[in-house]
Amino acid sequence: MKLEHVLVVDDDPLSREFLAEAVRELGHSVEAFGEPRAALERLRQRPFDLLITDLRMPDMDGLELLRAAAEVAPGMPGVLVTAHGTIRSAVEAMQLGAVDFLMKPVAPEALELVLGRIARTARLEAENAYLRAERTGDAPQLVARSRAMLETLEAAGRVAASKGTVLITGESGTGKERVAQFIHDSSPRREQAFIRVNCAALSEQLLESELFGHERGAFTGAHRRREGRFELADGGTLLLDEIGEISPALQVKLLRVLEEEEFERVGGSQTLQVDVRIIAATNRDLPTEVAAGRFREDLYYRLHVLPVHIAPLRGRTDDIAPLAEHFARHYARLNGARPVSFSPDALARLASWSWPGNVRELENVVQRAVVLTGGGTLQPADLSFGSSPGTDDMAATEDALDRAVAKLGDLLANRKLADIEREAILATLEETGGNKTEAARRLGVTARTLSNKFRQWRAAGLLD
Incomplete structure (x- = not known):
């Protein structure tokens, strides 16, 4: 198992570059910083699997960095690099989350042993989490306290071991993608790719190319061969979200893949065979769509092999408070806000x-409440809702907006414009399911502008 993201901190440029390159050569992704506070800021922006830090640094030493990192990312392991190891510093480092020491000059063989040990430990912990999830119906990515959601996860755990096609149904926003991820992570295919496609986000031609790939010259703009999502998911799992939105023509082609596990790229004649586990998700009532002639009956029965239904949130109110607390922790960390809690009145308002x-x-x-308040104990007035049948919702919304406006100036004054721009672009891209063309349209810029932004961010180490 690879450590997907390793954070290296050393104020000595030569030592830092040597260590970062050694980590890369072992197959791990790495980001390196010479200033501990800059590394902490990066840690607030994204999760890392491991922190490797020098002990002796000006302004903030390695022990102080471990202490600060433990507050930002609890549970993240650390490795301390030092030429001046002492029993006292070793004990303190272990208390702060360090799992090992490396002595300078760092030998590549020693680094490989340490990283291998940490990676194996991480894999065992992940496998134990999967086993616990299968037994209890819980998972790290999901919050489930209500009987309805626990039953959903129990059903998902039962179907995970099978290769059969899964159909996840539920209203929009209930968490179908997260349940699909849970099924994949609990399956024998969990070490392989988990590929997502939002069938509602693309036109028929683009979706066909996205699913099956295309050959060079297959259509205008097809300047080179491109592999489709079925090829990329070979050996793993493919999530077809919003499956009820695909056209009748694509339904026929999808049915063939489900029945024969083979297809051709758009504009191609070579038949490709794949081993892909399909998970489909929809907020539509597919039997009604079949009766209306909008969805093929044979495809429906091919998809409806292992059904999993997710109840709406209003039907599982026991999940509301733990979900809110989960999101509050996540966005407080993401935005560098103070720890967040909810007053009893705020929890009652949510319920x-x-x-x-x-x-x-x-x-x-x-998310809105955390960003606009900067953290602390949230009150009902901090919670801004949309339209609702309640009689006091408009007043509560107006009150929340008044408080938000009062705090927004101070909040933005402490944020760089480039950071706000990057967050807005990434949020829009997430909403469009990774479709850069649609994201550019919503943002009022060209797709080329977005591509240039991503190139700049990667060069600056802000994206993988």
């Missing part, structure tokens, strides 16, 4: 809402 947008709406409400 009384009808949640037409389900978990996605709850996440948006909490």
